[in-house]
Amino acid sequence: MEKNQIIKLEITDLSYDALGVAHTEDGITVFVNNALPGEVVEAQILKVKKNLAFARVQNILVKSPERIEVKKNQWVQTGLASLAHLSYDAQLKFKQQQVENLLQKAHLTDVTVKETLPSPQITGYRNKAEVPVRQINGKLEIGFFRKHSHDMVPLENFFTTDAKIDQILVATRDILRKNHVSAYNEKSHLGAIKYLMVRVGHYTGEIMVVLVSTVKNFPQLPQVISEIEQLPNVKSVVLNYNPQKTNVILGRKDILLAGNPYITDQIGEQKFMISPQSFFQINSEQTTRLYDLAVRQADLQADDVVIDAYSGIGTIGLSVAQHVKKVIGVEVVKSAVEDSENNAALNQIDNADFALGKAEEMMPKWQEQGLSTDVVFVDPPRKGLTPEFIEATVKTGPKKVVYISCNPATLVRDLQQFQELGYKFDTIAPVDMFPMTPHVETVVLMSRVDK
Numbered sequence: 001m002e003k004n005q006i007i008k009l010e011i012t013d014l015s016y017d018a019l020g021v022a023h024t025e026d027g028i029t030v031f032v033n034n035a036l037p038g039e040v041v042e043a044q045i046l047k048v049k050k051n052l053a054f055a056r057v058q059n060i061l062v063k064s065p066e067r068i069e070v071k072k073n074q075w076v077q078t079g080l081a082s083l084a085h086l087s088y089d090a091q092l093k094f095k096q097q098q099v100e101n102l103l104q105k106a107h108l109t110d111v112t113v114k115e116t117l118p119s120p121q122i123t124g125y126r127n128k129a130e131v132p133v134r135q136i137n138g139k140l141e142i143g144f145f146r147k148h149s150h151d152m153v154p155l156e157n158f159f160t161t162d163a164k165i166d167q168i169l170v171a172t173r174d175i176l177r178k179n180h181v182s183a184y185n186e187k188s189h190l191g192a193i194k195y196l197m198v199r200v201g202h203y204t205g206e207i208m209v210v211l212v213s214t215v216k217n218f219p220q221l222p223q224v225i226s227e228i229e230q231l232p233n234v235k236s237v238v239l240n241y242n243p244q245k246t247n248v249i250l251g252r253k254d255i256l257l258a259g260n261p262y263i264t265d266q267i268g269e270q271k272f273m274i275s276p277q278s279f280f281q282i283n284s285e286q287t288t289r290l291y292d293l294a295v296r297q298a299d300l301q302a303d304d305v306v307i308d309a310y311s312g313i314g315t316i317g318l319s320v321a322q323h324v325k326k327v328i329g330v331e332v333v334k335s336a337v338e339d340s341e342n343n344a345a346l347n348q349i350d351n352a353d354f355a356l357g358k359a360e361e362m363m364p365k366w367q368e369q370g371l372s373t374d375v376v377f378v379d380p381p382r383k384g385l386t387p388e389f390i391e392a393t394v395k396t397g398p399k400k401v402v403y404i405s406c407n408p409a410t411l412v413r414d415l416q417q418f419q420e421l422g423y424k425f426d427t428i429a430p431v432d433m434f435p436m437t438p439h440v441e442t443v444v445l446m447s448r449v450d451k
């Protein structure tokens with residue numbers, strides 16, 4: 001097998017990152033972009049390694065009945081919506097299957113994986129977009145990177161984001177063009193604007209525009225601010241200063257240009273302030289259902305002490321605070337902790353405290369200080385929990401631990417440690433927070449086994 005060769009392949013599986021998988025007679029596994037299980041394709045080999053290769057579809061000889069014709073192939077080619085060519089029912093099954101496969105590998109065979117809870121919206125659901133800004137053929141463009149590359153595809157319709165965000169992105173792009181503001185060039189590291197980030201409050205319609213820039217100021221900035229400020233529903237305009245040559249989108253410093261340093265949105269009955277650097281679940285309608293599921297399983301009691309670990313802007317902790325004695329949150333991003341304190345006040349909640357720090361350091365400290373807990377919610381980033389965090393959590397004695405995860409691989413690893421330390425669980429519930437992408441969110445309830 002060599003680069004550029006065209007070969008016929010039978011696709012038998014779909015990888016975790018949405019590539020079709022084929023096995024050749026000589027034992028090579030080929031990952032094929034834009035190919036689905038059950039299909040027979042002619043594919044061009046792009047890269048060959050020892051026992052595996054990457055390829056792209058040239059011609060589909062036998063089509064999967066689950067294939068959807070996508071209006072713009074760029075959505076599939078970029079990381080924006082790499083499952084858009086698969087029917088939504090099949091996407092839901094694929095997510096359930098992913099969790100089942102991981103459990104099987106870990107020999108956790110007596111756990112049931114429920115059917116994936118579908119999202120109320122399957123396109124236009126994202127309340128936040130972060131899009132690169134680059135110069136292409138002499139023009140400032142916004143778009144998205146082709147998968148595994150820094151080759152930007154210009155776009156105006158981002159498909160999974162709220163249409164209101166797309167309108168603001170395009171209007172901001174036009175303001176930057178009109179004022180001859182320069183776009184960032186990765187090679188020369190010259191040019192002012194690297195990314196645009198836009199957030200919309202799904203229920204309030206409030207909009208935040210963040211210009212991610214290599215410089216703190218540029219001559220056209222006052223005019224650019226006054227034009228962005230006039231766009232419909234814009235409540236916050238921020239410059240994020242990011243002079244670093246890294247792939248990290250946001251720098252550490254935010255400079256408020258106009259309006260408030262936050263927007264507000266709602267989850268259920270509660271209001272939340274959201275700052276530029278704070279995490280906020282991106283699929284608003286499905287978030288209510290995710291939290292309902294997590295909270296219902298916890299079976300909270302009025303005298304419970306509850307931990308909200310990896311608390312973001314306090315959404316989970318604050319949504320349960322009225323039903324329990326005390327909520328203690330921990331979160332590593334300073335502005336998110338400040339948001340959670342403001343959000344407690346905004347919702348007249350006075351039995352919730354939020355600590356700034358790493359959960360894996362705070363939990364052992366609290367445990368050494370003698371903290372005793374009843375219910376612990378954990379909602380970590382993709383890398384999951386640390387063994388130190390899990391050990392300390394268990395020592396605080398919660399009768400229930402509710403694990404919300406955005407990465408089933410680290411979830412399964414962590415569940416095994418909880419199991420060894422005396423917790424049981426029998427079902428995992430996948431919740432589709434990210435339609436059209438291969439990302440899987442799950443909720444698991446663990447109960448202490450009392451001897």
Ligand SMILES: C[S@@+](CC[C@H](N)C(=O)[O-])C[C@H]1O[C@@H](n2cnc3c(N)ncnc32)[C@H](O)[C@@H]1O
Nearest residue numbers: 279281310311312331332333358359379380381
């Ligand atoms: C998946 S989000 C969940 C946030 C919140 N529970 C929600 O539903 O909106 C994970 C959060 O963990 C925070 N985080 C990342 N690493 C952390 C750490 N080591 N300790 C505490 N928080 C951390 C992130 O800043 C982010 O706010």
